[in-house]
Amino acid sequence: MALIELRDVTKAYKRDAIDIPVLERVSISVPEGDFLGLMGPSGSGKSTLLNLLAGIDRPSRGAIRIGDTEISSLSERALAAWRSRHIGFIFQLYNLIPVLTAFENVELPLLLTNLSKKQRRDHVMTALGIVGLSDREKHYPRQLSGGQEQRVAIARAIVTDPTLLLADEPTGDLDAKSAGEVLTLLQRLNEEYKKTIVMVTHDPHAAERAKRVLHLEKGTLVEAQQPVG
Amino acid sequence: MKFLGLVLKSAKRSKRRTFLTVMSVAIAVFLFASLRAVLDGFNAGAEASSSTRIVTIRSTSLIFSMPTSHGEAIRVTPGVQDMTWANWFGGIYKDPNNFFANFAVEPESYLRMYPEIQLTPEERTAFIEDRTGCIVGDGLAKRFGFKVGDKITLQVGIPVYGTQDYDFTVRAIYRSGGAAVDNQSMMFHWKYVDERSLVKGQVGWYVIQVSHPDQAVQVAAAIDRKFANSPNETKTDTEKAFQSSFVSMFGNLNLLLGSIALAVVITTLFVAGNTMAMSVRERTTEIAVMRTLGFPSGMIFLLVAGEGLLMAVVGGVLGVAVARALINPNFLNAGGFIPAIGVNTGNMLVGLALSVIIGVLAGLIPATMASRLKIVDALRRVA
Numbered sequence: 001m002a003l004i005e006l007r008d009v010t011k012a013y014k015r016d017a018i019d020i021p022v023l024e025r026v027s028i029s030v031p032e033g034d035f036l037g038l039m040g041p042s043g044s045g046k047s048t049l050l051n052l053l054a055g056i057d058r059p060s061r062g063a064i065r066i067g068d069t070e071i072s073s074l075s076e077r078a079l080a081a082w083r084s085r086h087i088g089f090i091f092q093l094y095n096l097i098p099v100l101t102a103f104e105n106v107e108l109p110l111l112l113t114n115l116s117k118k119q120r121r122d123h124v125m126t127a128l129g130i131v132g133l134s135d136r137e138k139h140y141p142r143q144l145s146g147g148q149e150q151r152v153a154i155a156r157a158i159v160t161d162p163t164l165l166l167a168d169e170p171t172g173d174l175d176a177k178s179a180g181e182v183l184t185l186l187q188r189l190n191e192e193y194k195k196t197i198v199m200v201t202h203d204p205h206a207a208e209r210a211k212r213v214l215h216l217e218k219g220t221l222v223e224a225q226q227p228v229g
Numbered sequence: 230m231k232f233l234g235l236v237l238k239s240a241k242r243s244k245r246r247t248f249l250t251v252m253s254v255a256i257a258v259f260l261f262a263s264l265r266a267v268l269d270g271f272n273a274g275a276e277a278s279s280s281t282r283i284v285t286i287r288s289t290s291l292i293f294s295m296p297t298s299h300g301e302a303i304r305v306t307p308g309v310q311d312m313t314w315a316n317w318f319g320g321i322y323k324d325p326n327n328f329f330a331n332f333a334v335e336p337e338s339y340l341r342m343y344p345e346i347q348l349t350p351e352e353r354t355a356f357i358e359d360r361t362g363c364i365v366g367d368g369l370a371k372r373f374g375f376k377v378g379d380k381i382t383l384q385v386g387i388p389v390y391g392t393q394d395y396d397f398t399v400r401a402i403y404r405s406g407g408a409a410v411d412n413q414s415m416m417f418h419w420k421y422v423d424e425r426s427l428v429k430g431q432v433g434w435y436v437i438q439v440s441h442p443d444q445a446v447q448v449a450a451a452i453d454r455k456f457a458n459s460p461n462e463t464k465t466d467t468e469k470a471f472q473s474s475f476v477s478m479f480g481n482l483n484l485l486l487g488s489i490a491l492a493v494v495i496t497t498l499f500v501a502g503n504t505m506a507m508s509v510r511e512r513t514t515e516i517a518v519m520r521t522l523g524f525p526s527g528m529i530f531l532l533v534a535g536e537g538l539l540m541a542v543v544g545g546v547l548g549v550a551v552a553r554a555l556i557n558p559n560f561l562n563a564g565g566f567i568p569a570i571g572v573n574t575g576n577m578l579v580g581l582a583l584s585v586i587i588g589v590l591a592g593l594i595p596a597t598m599a600s601r602l603k604i605v606d607a608l609r610r611v612a
Contacts, residue, residue, distance in 0.1 A: 077525055080523050085523070091608075104234075
């Protein structure tokens, strides 16, 4: 059974009583352990698709199943609890909380669990170790480079050991070297830690790191490719 | 507890803004607690008044006097158990800024009718037997360093008492046994003052003892009837009303001070609420990120509301602490017009409760805004 199953998902936004379609009857199946790249021009609906998978937006029609859960039918409260257990989200602009240290940023999702302080510390240090920033636990985001900030954000995304990692243009704000490091890290998470990853990107070089790439255009899947590279 | 660190970190985000918000609440609570203390002080004298003492003054105003012949007529009024009288002397001790209440009283009956003036039998006798003797409250004695045996000279403050200074000898320092009598006053013999007055035989007010509180209204009416249509008509009322008449010389203090306190609190509420709303608007993305991580909207509400509450309570604690330290009997000397003013535990608790109310109300709208944030819209704003 596929980990992610989208069936005829349509999403439209209302602007001044007019429906603006963003996604049109999209169906995707993503097996566990996949590293899927989503490409497409601006406005093609790739970020919307990612938001739907993350459960932070709801489809206008269609169904989304992730694991055993039909997330399109969950209440807001249940959806929030589900996100905290199953989703790790990596943003283009890192979105770390500036007043929290790297350690505290990574610990943030664990505050929602029943883990003890010591257990939380162990989890955070493991996650920071995986992204290679154990020595930066006390640094604030402003004291880190862009690449380091994104690696802390990745640590935050993996600290709860989620079912699915979603990355929205994770290298969009980075220089080539840092972008390469972040992509290598994502690849490692996929290959070594068997994390299922869906990554939205504009960058063909980034897409090359994915096992599989799907193209979206004007809200519909126009092309499906087998693993690249 | 694990979320407290998050709230504290959030509050420290903009130190200047947090400091100003805390200070605005602190000032509001300080003013509120202080004004409450002042009002309590003004009301304490009236509240502690005896219900068996009634006071007769001129119907026109307290500042006009009555002849001593009124006293004889009052004494024989049915229901009158005892009687004494006093004059407001208004003497000046060295400098008008050294204001304190000083009265000319008929010593024997006055001490008999005011058991709140606590003296030993020896002190009482020493005062009664010395025509130029005086007694001073222990608060006043402390203020000016008066000791038994000291000479005190008062300049005349009201021309009717002549032009020559009055010399007194401190015969005792009394303690106040109730709020009806403050410890900031000076009392001396009425006869000594009357001898040198330009108009002899004048009394400022009579204090009458009735045997039972139920008789007060009836006796008061009987006294006033006796002097109806005379050149010196009287107005007799309970001691409580008499004490209140002193306070009412300042206007409707309850309304005035209450209005000021309310205006300050409401203004602070809006200031704090607006500041927090600004803070939430600035943190839109962060809140959206936290929601994405799985923080439920209810928890976001509590975190934002908790931050407001924390700032308000810190401000409240600061406000009541400063009020307690500053507003004490030494800070405001009303010269015996009103009992000593001080911020008490009750005022502090009311101040703290007020800071909690400010915190809760000011945080309500920003917390609701934060909890209802649409994640996708908030993230799109910065993308």
